[in-house]
Amino acid sequence: MPNAQQAPLKIAVAGLGTVGAGVLKLLDAQASLIEQRCGRRIEVVAVSARSKGKDRGVDLSRVQWFDDPVAMAAQAGADLVVELIGGSEGPARDTVATALETGKHVVTANKALLAVHGTEIAQKAESRGLTVAFEAAVAGGIPIIKGLREGLAANSVSEIHGILNGTCNYILTEMRTTGRDFADVLADAQALGYAEADPSFDIDGVDAAHKLAILASVAFGTPVDFSAVYIEGIRQVSAVDFDYADQLGFRIKLLGIARRTDKGVEQRVHPCMVPKNAPIASVDGVFNAVVAQADFADRVLFVGRGAGAGPTASAVVADLIDIARGRSTPTFGVPADRLGAATPSPMESRRGSYYVRLMVVDRPGVIADIAAAMRDQNVSMEQFLQRGRSPDEGVPVVLTTHDTDEAAMQRALATIAASDNVLEPPRMIRIEQF
Numbered sequence: 204m205p206n207a208q209q210a211p212l213k214i215a216v217a218g219l220g221t222v223g224a225g226v227l228k229l230l231d232a233q234a235s236l237i238e239q240r241c242g243r244r245i246e247v248v249a250v251s252a253r254s255k256g257k258d259r260g261v262d263l264s265r266v267q268w269f270d271d272p273v274a275m276a277a278q279a280g281a282d283l284v285v286e287l288i289g290g291s292e293g294p295a296r297d298t299v300a301t302a303l304e305t306g307k308h309v310v311t312a313n314k315a316l317l318a319v320h321g322t323e324i325a326q327k328a329e330s331r332g333l334t335v336a337f338e339a340a341v342a343g344g345i346p347i348i349k350g351l352r353e354g355l356a357a358n359s360v361s362e363i364h365g366i367l368n369g370t371c372n373y374i375l376t377e378m379r380t381t382g383r384d385f386a387d388v389l390a391d392a393q394a395l396g397y398a399e400a401d402p403s404f405d406i407d408g409v410d411a412a413h414k415l416a417i418l419a420s421v422a423f424g425t426p427v428d429f430s431a432v433y434i435e436g437i438r439q440v441s442a443v444d445f446d447y448a449d450q451l452g453f454r455i456k457l458l459g460i461a462r463r464t465d466k467g468v469e470q471r472v473h474p475c476m477v478p479k480n481a482p483i484a485s486v487d488g489v490f491n492a493v494v495a496q497a498d499f500a501d502r503v504l505f506v507g508r509g510a511g512a513g514p515t516a517s518a519v520v521a522d523l524i525d526i527a528r529g530r531s532t533p534t535f536g537v538p539a540d541r542l543g544a545a546t547p548s549p550m551e552s553r554r555g556s557y558y559v560r561l562m563v564v565d566r567p568g569v570i571a572d573i574a575a576a577m578r579d580q581n582v583s584m585e586q587f588l589q590r591g592r593s594p595d596e597g598v599p600v601v602l603t604t605h606d607t608d609e610a611a612m613q614r615a616l617a618t619i620a621a622s623d624n625v626l627e628p629p630r631m632i633r634i635e636q637f
């Protein structure tokens with residue numbers, strides 16, 4: 204039972220942007236509920252950001268201000284440092300390192316930092332008996348880390364797949380429902396604040412890959428290995444692909460997939476065609492979703508808001524409450540010195556089916572040549588769609604394949620791309636039958 208007489212948990216917060224200010228607001232609004240739930244208060248004693256004068260909609264008059272978050276981590280009279288600056292290097296990394304070196308627990312929402320340095324940070328924390336908690340780093344308000352690490356702790360997990368980037372899911376949903384092109388929808392998403400001015404981390408799949416690397420570690424008990432993630436973003440998905448996907452019974456989603464196979468651990472982020480009746484297919488807009496395949500619990504689906512001040516602060520403060528209650532779990536579910544290295548399965552080993560869209564000259568023999576290029580690599584076609592005829596001009600042709608190896612598919616596409624009758628680089632989207 205919590206002890207009502209316990210001293211407050213004193214925290215120092217580095218970064219007062221969307222998430223940092225959101226955390227301070229939540230702590231204020233829910234102070235009595237939090238005290239009731241952990242038997243002690245959570246008290247902000249120090250903060251740090253770049254601009255002291257900026258109005259953040261929170262009262263900072265009773266907390267110590269630091270211009271330098273690393274100095275704050277070293278000097279503030281705090282039990283714990285909350286890192287909400289962002290980035291895998293620089294002040295965020297130094298703040299976390301200093302907090303641990305000076306005996307403070309860490310709570311962070313920083314997926315880039317954990318994806319690149321997670322194992323080393325976990326080792327540093329655990330060797331000092333400290334906790335590093337990061338629920339907010341993956342899928343914002345969805346309690347997926349606790350869900351996997353605590354809720355599914357009795358299971359062996361064989362696969363995780365999910366919609367891990369709300370910006371991409373918003374763009375793909377808008378493209379499907381309005382028929383507009385990628386660039387047009389991206390500009391809108393930027394105006395609405397759903398996409399950054401520099402959107403490349405999101406739309407090129409890097410943000411989703413950071414989250415996937417963390418999820419894979421928690422799910423499989425392996426060291427975080429961001430460098431092993433195959434990454435492909437959504438820039439190449441075109442408005443016409445949504446029409447064809449619809450006709451073929453699919454939705455297009457940017458997914459992160461981590462799977463144990465007999466060749467090793469697959470980790471990949473790329474656009475996927477998923478059957479319209481797959482649970483993940485109907486998760487639209489800025490929402491995130493994660494599906495875990497567990498041996499005893501079977502299939503578990505988590506859905507919710509993956510970003511924004513409220514949902515992300517909710518996850519950060521849940522971690523603070525755990526620590527205030529005295530709960531501690533190994534960072535990635537398995538003690539850091541016992542995370543078992545996994546063999547990465549290369550992308551060429553992926554086995555599955557494919558959607559291919561070509562722009563070809565409408566001329567006798569062209570389709571036969573495409574079929575021959577596939578046959579030569581043992582790739583067997585399942586469906587073939589050609590809309591309209593335009594003799595001697597370019598016409599779009601779409602085909603799907605039966606299950607084949609990625610390496611064979613890539614060889615067939617290279618042969619097809621080299622043909623004079625193929626007018627644009629072939630577009631390929633992998634089909635995932637969940």
Ligand SMILES: NC(=O)c1ccc[n+]([C@@H]2O[C@H](COP(=O)([O-])OP(=O)(O)OC[C@H]3O[C@@H](n4cnc5c(N)ncnc54)[C@H](OP(=O)(O)O)[C@@H]3O)[C@@H](O)[C@H]2O)c1
Nearest residue numbers: 218219220221222252253254287288289294312313510511
């Ligand atoms: N936004 C979301 O919905 C969301 C969701 C999940 C996870 N996250 C993660 O949460 C973290 C924070 O994201 P955010 O959206 O809140 O970012 P943000 O709005 O850009 O805020 C960043 C904060 O860090 C401060 N800062 C930057 N460089 C600093 C430095 N050298 N020294 C001291 N302070 C510094 C900034 O100060 P100034 O305000 O003075 O400029 C700002 O307050 C990131 O790791 C992000 O990936 C965000």
